[in-house]
Amino acid sequence: MKAAVIENFNDIIFKEVEQPSLDHDEALIKVEYTGVCGTDVHILLGNHKQVKLPLIPGHEFVGRLAKINTDRETNLKIGQRVVAQPLTGCGKCELCIQGRDNVCVDLNIFGIHSDGCFAEYIKVPLKKVYAVPEEIDPRVVSLVEPLAVAMHDVRRSNLQVGQTALIVGGGPIGVLMAMVAKLNGAAKVAISEINEERIKFAKEMDMGFEMINPLKVDIDEEIERLTDHMGFDVVYEVSGVQAGADLMTKAAKIGGTIMMVGIPTKSYMVDTGAITLKELKMEGVRIHAQINFKAALEVIKNNIFNDKLKRLITNEFHIEDIKEAMDFCIKDKDHFKVLLKMS
Ligand SMILES: [Zn+2]
Ligand SMILES: [Zn+2]
Known part of the structure; x- marks a missing residue:
């Protein structure tokens, strides 16, 4: 698959990489749109302390379910439009038990601690995947993560x-x-x-x-x-x-x-x-807990202010032009949300 990879700080390249293989209870998602966040810019510039290179950045996206590896029952269907919460707690510590997975002692955020969604495909834990109705503009859906924040x-x-x-x-x-x-x-x-x-x-x-x-x-x-x-x-x-x-x-x-x-x-x-x-x-306050990701998706599904959300997207680039897109995000001070289109 193709992905945008940071191999050295201040340098991001669009290249061929291996498609992730699924572990148990994981899903593979084909990315449609991914949003560029201030965090991605900080990672590229080398300002993020927890990052190890090489890394595929990106934690805001919408896509379609490509593959599931589980023996559990699920209502999710292959080909369906989905989103996934980008962070996973250990599930066992006191904070996870309280529903504060965003401050888990062993937190993993894809696009920061593991490979993210500036790629054709991303793998995520199945329990983090949520279905999205087909009729909602996928660009708006890609804003579910910042809305959850x-x-x-x-x-x-x-x-x-x-x-x-x-x-x-x-x-x-x-x-x-x-x-x-x-x-x-x-x-x-x-x-x-x-x-x-x-x-x-x-x-x-x-x-x-x-x-x-x-x-x-x-x-x-x-x-x-x-x-x-x-x-x-x-x-x-x-x-x-x-x-x-x-x-x-x-x-x-x-x-x-x-x-x-x-x-x-x-x-x-x-x-x-x-x-x-x-x-x-x-x-x-840090990122968002899973309960807020779920609630943010409900706000979008119920069209509370989707027209306003859509206006936040001021620029769109193709992932192939990742260098240009990131350069724009660094230099231009007036933009709001920049989206990357995957295909
Ligand atoms: Zn973000
Ligand atoms: Zn935990």
Whole structure:
């Protein structure tokens, strides 16, 4: 089969590789579309500590079931359109038992710890495979993984109907989180972002997001105006930079919650005094648990906002042009989701 392989950092090539052979209770999926995530870019640039080369990256995809190796009963049918949750926990540790497979002590994420979906075929554990109705646009379905991430973050934050939310960082995950916060009944959802193209894009989603460019407005005044002098009930820090960390403690309401989503490339200072004085709650969130992947697929299957999801896909490349596609993802700052078409 053909696949995009990182053999050396900063270099990805499209080449012939061996098709994976199936172990027990595994499925082989022929990939149709795969999404490029910020993580894939970090891996290519050598910024991901857990990666060993060579590696086929990619953990967001939709495809068709090609083969199953099991003696158990299954409703899945060969040729059917499917998605698969990209992470697998050990299934035995305390966290897995609690349904927190995303923070398992022995976590495997394909495209990071093992070969991913920038390939014609990928093998996955059968228990991670979900069928998708034929009538839904497969491009939209390919967004199930990032949507699951956004849902995990909002669910963990315990955002309540009628509350206010601020998302610091308006990239694909930030906007998805804003969409989920709205769906969750937030009275006001604001996004802080410094890229004017991204601000325009988020506004054009037409979901009533309040857009803040902290470089252009008096941020204290803006927080007061948007929250009636109270601050936001929940602040989601997605940017992973110092300016975002400064904003999160400032923008959170007294007694409010800060969710740490973005992973900083280098550690930053946090105003811990504000956490004490305002009695803030601060919690980290990582990827998504299987329950959220399943729920994200339900949101797509029930067409809650598939038209909006589709608008997040701003660029499409053929997998053969992987070098060009990754180069674009690194250099272009205005895109949202880039999809790779497999055939
Ligand atoms: Zn991702
Ligand atoms: Zn585990």
